Amino acid sequence: MARIELNQIAHSYLKKPKNESDYALKRIHNEWEDGGAYALLGPSGCGKTTLLNVVSGLLTPSQGRVLYDGKDVTALPPEERNIAQVFQFPVLYDTMSVFNNLAFPLRNRGVEEGEVKKRVLEVAEILDLTPFLSKRAAGLAADAKQKISLGRGLVRSDVAAILFDEPLTVIDPHLKWNLRRKLKEVHEQLKLTLIYVTHDQVEALTFADQVLVMFEGELVQIGTPQELFENPKHKFVGFFIGSPGMNFLACTVEGNTARVDGAGILLDDDTAALAQKAQGKMEIGIRPMHLEVHAESVKGGIPATVKSVQDQGSFKILTVNMAGHTLRTRLPEGQAVPPNEAWLRFPKRWTKLFVDGRLVNK
Amino acid sequence: MEKWENNKAWFLVLPAFIIVAFSAFIPLMTVVNYSIQDIFGPGQSVFVGTEWFKEMLGNHRLHDALWRQFLFSGLVLLIEIPLGIMIALAMPTRGWGVSACLVTLALPLVIPWNVIGTIWIIFTRPDIGLFGVGINSLDLLEVPFDHTAKPIYAWITLLAMEVWHWTPLVALLAYAGLRAIPEAYYQAAKIDGASSWAIFFYIQLPKMRGVLTIAVLLRWMDSFLIYAEPFALTGGGPGNTTTFLSIYLVKLATMQFDLGPAAAFSLIYFVIILLFCFVFYQALLNVGRGEKV
Numbered sequence: 001m002a003r004i005e006l007n008q009i010a011h012s013y014l015k016k017p018k019n020e021s022d023y024a025l026k027r028i029h030n031e032w033e034d035g036g037a038y039a040l041l042g043p044s045g046c047g048k049t050t051l052l053n054v055v056s057g058l059l060t061p062s063q064g065r066v067l068y069d070g071k072d073v074t075a076l077p078p079e080e081r082n083i084a085q086v087f088q089f090p091v092l093y094d095t096m097s098v099f100n101n102l103a104f105p106l107r108n109r110g111v112e113e114g115e116v117k118k119r120v121l122e123v124a125e126i127l128d129l130t131p132f133l134s135k136r137a138a139g140l141a142a143d144a145k146q147k148i149s150l151g152r153g154l155v156r157s158d159v160a161a162i163l164f165d166e167p168l169t170v171i172d173p174h175l176k177w178n179l180r181r182k183l184k185e186v187h188e189q190l191k192l193t194l195i196y197v198t199h200d201q202v203e204a205l206t207f208a209d210q211v212l213v214m215f216e217g218e219l220v221q222i223g224t225p226q227e228l229f230e231n232p233k234h235k236f237v238g239f240f241i242g243s244p245g246m247n248f249l250a251c252t253v254e255g256n257t258a259r260v261d262g263a264g265i266l267l268d269d270d271t272a273a274l275a276q277k278a279q280g281k282m283e284i285g286i287r288p289m290h291l292e293v294h295a296e297s298v299k300g301g302i303p304a305t306v307k308s309v310q311d312q313g314s315f316k317i318l319t320v321n322m323a324g325h326t327l328r329t330r331l332p333e334g335q336a337v338p339p340n341e342a343w344l345r346f347p348k349r350w351t352k353l354f355v356d357g358r359l360v361n362k
Numbered sequence: 363m364e365k366w367e368n369n370k371a372w373f374l375v376l377p378a379f380i381i382v383a384f385s386a387f388i389p390l391m392t393v394v395n396y397s398i399q400d401i402f403g404p405g406q407s408v409f410v411g412t413e414w415f416k417e418m419l420g421n422h423r424l425h426d427a428l429w430r431q432f433l434f435s436g437l438v439l440l441i442e443i444p445l446g447i448m449i450a451l452a453m454p455t456r457g458w459g460v461s462a463c464l465v466t467l468a469l470p471l472v473i474p475w476n477v478i479g480t481i482w483i484i485f486t487r488p489d490i491g492l493f494g495v496g497i498n499s500l501d502l503l504e505v506p507f508d509h510t511a512k513p514i515y516a517w518i519t520l521l522a523m524e525v526w527h528w529t530p531l532v533a534l535l536a537y538a539g540l541r542a543i544p545e546a547y548y549q550a551a552k553i554d555g556a557s558s559w560a561i562f563f564y565i566q567l568p569k570m571r572g573v574l575t576i577a578v579l580l581r582w583m584d585s586f587l588i589y590a591e592p593f594a595l596t597g598g599g600p601g602n603t604t605t606f607l608s609i610y611l612v613k614l615a616t617m618q619f620d621l622g623p624a625a626a627f628s629l630i631y632f633v634i635i636l637l638f639c640f641v642f643y644q645a646l647l648n649v650g651r652g653e654k655v
Contacts, residue, residue, distance in 0.1 A: 053549075056553065058549050058552065058553075077552065078549075078552050078553045079552060079553060079554075079555040083553065084553060085549065085550065085553050087546040087549070087550060088546070089544060089546060091546050091547050091550040093564040093565065093568075094568045094569075095564060095568045096564065104554055104556070104560075104564075105553075105554040105555055108554055108555040108556050108557070108560065109555050149550070152550075152554060153553075
């Protein structure tokens with residue numbers, strides 16, 4: 001087990017990167033605590049897998065250092081890093097039995113056979129693989145195969161961290177839930193550092209204590225699921241997390257009021273003060289669930305027209321038009337849908353201001 | 363079930379049926395017809411039943427040719443399959459080297475059998491051939507190299523031809539199999555600390571099983587049918603030492619005009635090949651299927 005530090009990591013797949021856009025990873029600087037569960041979240045092609053491969057040692061970064069417990073491992077190959085990785089598609093040694101698959105990493109390291117047997121039986125028990133031990137690995141279902149891939153990481157008693165590269169992609173939806181719960185169990189039982197790459201926000205938010213959101217090779221925000229939801233530091237986080245994502249409206253700021261094509265929205269004092277000094281493209285952002293909808297005129301309400309309603313079961317998503325801008329709001333259960341006219345209210349607390357895509361705050 | 367009144371749709375199968383009949387069934391039945399008759403001339407034939415089959419099955423020249431054939435095909439597989447895999451493993455995976463290798467490997471495959479025979483005969487000739495003159499000038503051999511001098515020399519030349527001509531096919535198939543292995547397997551193996559030998563044995567070889575099955579089947583059938591090369595080299599000699607099944611068959615049918623025995627022989631030959639293909643296919647399909655702890 002180990003604390004993992006990434007020190008000013010940058011990586012380019014090109015031999016001679018010319019500018020910023022040639023880098024798959026740009027200035028990644030971060031620390032992962034021992035025993036934490038972390039999720040790396042971001043769209044396809046944002047550099048998640050590249051970062052994971054840098055941590056596991058499959059890739060040597062163009063710049064920067066990787067440290068395990070303060071020890072520089074940047075130049076070490078994966079087999080010397082005490083790391084395990086589970087890939088998108090289950091990797092199995094088809095000709096071997098499940099037992100031999102699990103024993104493989106130990107036997108390669110010359111572990112004595114009695115110890116191998118003990119470890120394999122232990123891990124098989126944790127992962128509910130005991131009944132399959134004598135079966136050939138090739139014939140099993142996808143979720144069992146993925147558990148074997150995970151098991152090959154767990155058998156090594158010295159393993160520092162387990163890295164997951166979108167491990168649930170090929171698993172049937174009803175089994176995904178089981179496997180995810182198993183992962184959490186393993187994490188609680190063994191207190192291993194887990195780093196989980198995914199583009200699925202539900203997976204990331206349910207799995208991890210800390211979510212790292214990546215966008216175009218950068219870590220744009222690190223935080224608990226709640227922090228990411230309530231205080232997105234970057235427009236991308238607001239947009240990517242939450243379903244539907246945050247509403248954004250281009251605006252200008254005059255005193256305490258943000259003006260959106262004639263409509264005035266009040267900002268809180270701190271934000272307004274900071275906005276006076278800020279330069280750049282200003283936008284306000286608000287989560288659909290924080291945007292209030294009223295059927296009658298209310299104080300501070302901005303008139304809008306209802307365009308469509310999407311019933312999601314326990315709640316409804318309303319699409320409204322306000323001063324020429326399309327906004328989405330989430331109606332809580334029980335609230336009636338306003339027929340045509342509606343009045344929108346932007347609670348100060350949840351109305352965020354973004355300048356050039358970045359959140360304005362202290 | 364309801365019966366159709368109008369069954370004219372069956373006529374649509376007719377063209378395919380006629381083509382298959384002419385290309386496979388009728389020629390085969392002609393051979394069957396010959397194999398149960400003694401033919402003296404046009405219109406003069408006697409039904410002999412299974413006599414030709416009995417005679418051919420007991421024919422010691424056929425037995426000798428059959429064993430020679432097994433030895434030859436066995437050696438071909440033993441050399442070509444491992445060699446092909448080794449070449450495939452050594453080939454580059456990216457860059458201009460890939461195309462260069464593929465084109466170079468494909469060259470022998472597009473040369474006709476007779477030309478291959480001629481190339482190697484000239485190459486190994488003791489008077490003008492590079493190899494023949496070269497090895498004889500070293501003065502290492504008791505009997506100077508000449509394919510007609512010793513059976514072993516003829517065999518070496520034949521095997522060299524066959525290996526030169528067909529190993530590229532095995533290599534190309536193996537290469538295709540190797541390229542189809544996802545990168546994650548190699549990455550996982552690296553993390554598991556597997557040696558290159560373990561990677562070969564537990565990842566590459568099992569993943570190549572499909573293409574290697576095809577390679578073994580193709581090479582077995584093709585080498586079992588070998589005709590042009592020994593015919594061009596020594597015509598089956600020295601003595602009968604390179605008289606393989608097809609050479610013997612052609613001698614029987616077109617030189618001695620023993621159509622009945624030759625037909626019986628053909629059918630036996632056909633059954634042997636079919637049988638071995640089936641055995642190989644089943645064996646390779648089931649290899650490593652057994653459960654073990």
